[in-house]
Amino acid sequence: QVQLVESGGGLVQAGVSLRLSCAASGRSFSNYAMGWFRQAPGKERELVAAMRWSGGSPYYADSVKGRFTISRDNAKNTVYLEMNSLKPEDTAVYYCAARRGGIFKGQYNYDSWGQGTQVTVSS
Numbered sequence: 001q002v003q004l005v006e007s008g009g010g011l012v013q014a015g016v017s018l019r020l021s022c023a024a025s026g027r028s029f030s031n032y033a034m035g036w037f038r039q040a041p042g043k044e045r046e047l048v049a050a051m052r053w054s055g056g057s058p059y060y061a062d063s064v065k066g067r068f069t070i071s072r073d074n075a076k077n078t079v080y081l082e083m084n085s086l087k088p089e090d091t092a093v094y095y096c097a098a099r100r101g102g103i104f105k106g107q108y109n110y111d112s113w114g115q116g117t118q119v120t121v122s123s
Contacts, residue, residue, distance in 0.1 A: 002026040002112035004096045009117030014088055020081040022096030022114060029053045029077065033103045035110060036070060036081045038092035038119075045095070049081055050103045059103050063089075086121045093118050 008020040020036065035050035049070040051058040058070050069082040079096060094117050097110035104110070 002098055004098060004112055004114035006094065006096045006114040006117040009094060009119045011120045011122065012086060014086060014121055014123050016086055017082065017084045018086060018119060019083070020094055020096075020117060020119075022079040022081075024077045024079065024096075024098065029098065032098050032100055034070075034072070034079045035059075035097045035099070035103070036068075036079075037095045037097055037107060037110075038090075039095070039116075040089075040092040043092075045107045047105045047107070048094075050105075051079075052103065059105070083119070086119075088121045088123045091119060091121050 003025045005023045006020060012018055030053055033050055033052050036048050037045050038048050039045040048061045048064050049068050051070050060068060067085045072079045096114040098112040099110040
């Protein structure tokens, strides 16, 4: 059974950096894609960054390209989302998600989810 546990959210001021962590357990993720989604109040859940655990080019939403970086630590079975130059519009609950195979942008393609971590960026 796949378990994903996010951490690292918080309340920060605009312009600062924050790193989210997603500790993954329950199986080997070598054939999995890992994604970071976010959902702001009244909005749909959107994929902001994703990568295949085995490597390859990551995906970034246009709204975070150049500011966010997704990475992994194989030894710790952990995926990170480094968020720089945060903006108030980045405020959302951030979720880690996993799916077997390649990267897909739609949330319904992911079958394992973490509980979410709140990120609030004040202006």
